[in-house]
Amino acid sequence: MVSKSTAWASLLALFGTAPIVQALTLNVATGGGNASSPILYGLLFEDVYHSGDGGLYSELIQNRAFQGTTVNQNSDGSAEPPFQTLQYWHTSGSDTLTLDNEAPLLTDALPWHMRVDVAEGATGNTGFWNEGYWGMNITTATRYAANFYLRGNYNGKILCAFWSNTTNSMLGSTTFTVSQTEANGWVPYAQTFTVTTSAPDEKNTFHLDFDGASTAGTSLRFQMISVFQQTYKNSNNGLRIDLAEAVNEIGGKYLRMPGGNNMEGLSAPYLWKWNETIGPIINRPGRPGTWGYVNTDGLGLLEMMQWCLDMGLETILAVWDGLYLDNTILSEADLQPYVDDTLNELEFLLGPSTSTYGALRASLGYPDPFTINYVEIGNEDFLHNGIPTYIDYRFNMFYDAIKNVYPDMNIISSIWVGYFTTPPPVKVIQDLHDYLSVDDMVSKFGGYDHADRNYPVLVGEYAAIYDAEHVNPNQLDNPTLQSATSEAVYFLGLERNADLIVGISHGALIKSLHDEVDNVAMMKHTPNAIVRSMSYYVAKLFATNYGTETVAITGDTAYGPLYWAGTKNDEGTYFIKIVNYDGAASTPVTVVIPGKTNDATLITLTAPDLYSTNTLGDIQSVWTETTVAGSSEGYSFTLQGNYINAVLVA
Structure with missing residues (x-):
């Protein structure tokens, strides 16, 4: 007779270990x-790995104003100029392209332009072309707006056209009629057009061609060569439609911006400066960004505020507080001008149109003040030796100045309040960042059950970025079902404590597949496609199914x-x-x-x-x-x- 245990063992041998139901x-x-936080699920944006330029920002031309591309770094992490290049621009005829700064300049913000020297004896069409951000999305479903500034002597046509490298054919074009002399200085040209053929893939380029014979032996100068694909909700200087729609589908209720590490800057003087990201794009100098490339700052402060308006998002505004990523920290004596600049920024956003900076906002098309209820002082000041000075003077200088003018403003500390030797004012929100393994993410399920309710929490950045440590100690390339499900367990712990938790946002909203494929993001993109990750769908599942208590x-x-x-x-x-x-x-x-x-x-x-x-x-x-x-x-x-x-x- 076979015992029950022997029979069970035989079955296990045949079928494997059966999980217990x-x-x-x-x-x-x-x-x-x-009552639950009405903005529990939100979004973080910083221009990281071409999530802005070459991503969410709908500009197709890379290095459109010759502001530069790659940022070189010194051994101490600081940015090393110069940054200006002609990278991504190529000649297509009898001409030579040269970076030049001969006066008159288009604007002081853009001191360099591209000089196109046409060869003696040139005939036929000549010109140049741009690669875009690893290609371009060219489709009959949207409009395109081509713009450039021209200086020099020319009477004739300039053909602007998209070409497919795959089919070696023109996809669509628009023609500018030019009649100007050097005495006219910089002359702007702008036209909107559609294409006749959708491209089979993203391997497309943008070309400008003009008559070689009539310009032989002369030079033409070009600046701010820009091509926008139709934007989300047709906003000015706005967002790429498919990426913006994918962001909106998540169901987030706030936007934490302008970053992240990209706000702080690699080194002096390259912090994110709000007043250099507003107004006409020819007045925006750009800067070396934190993530290896120059930012155009085309997706600037007002564009991000319009993003909030278009998607109904609460704004969580971060302000620079004296710390650079190369560990440079401003002294107390040197910090006051930056405190004052923060108040100017807040007046620009919140002040009446009769105020100095409110009037500036109104002149840029926004007569009504915005609504901002949250300001975060700095970003990740627990890094780069930032804690002592943050506690000693930096936090308080900004806190006191903001509260003096805006007493109802919710202030967010970028460090855990437990670091403070003297507790900060009650109800200061603490921004905690959790980049964890899957096991550690799950272990956080009950982490806020008994937390001090006097200090609410913003989880400004989170992501499960490691497998279980015994499986794989390296960072994940993409969110897995396991890692996204560990994030879901983490979410449940936050929902159970949604009276304490203000909000949560993933540490990487968007990254380019051509720039960074080797770590996690909610979405990754090419010029014409989007990959929504497992983390994206978990966040969407939770954010779009959430109550008020x-x-x-x-x-x-x-x-x-x-x-x-x-x-x-x-x-x-x-x-x-x-x-x-x-x-x-x-x-x-x-x-x-x-x-x-x-x-x-x-x-x-x-x-x-x-x-x-x-x-x-x-x-x-x-x-x-x-x-x-x-x-x-x-x-x-x-x-x-x-x-x-x-x-x-x-």
């Missing part, structure tokens, strides 16, 4: 919850590997979120909400394997929506997958 029953309370939930089992939390809105809709993090492959669930018997919607997100990831042309994530019948006994359904994220909307 763990059923879950959740009883949801209908009252007694806490928490609800208490009693489970019939302890947390782990199943985790849950719930909220409801003012209309009585409940959002019950359940995450299975490395649990059973099949999990029966029953959710009981007293008085609720209407049909509900179950939304789930999973993928074939814990290491599944979304890449260009290979999307592994699976988003499903099904109807769950309601009854007096609750809502019953089964979650399929060891790693699965679910929301019951009832």
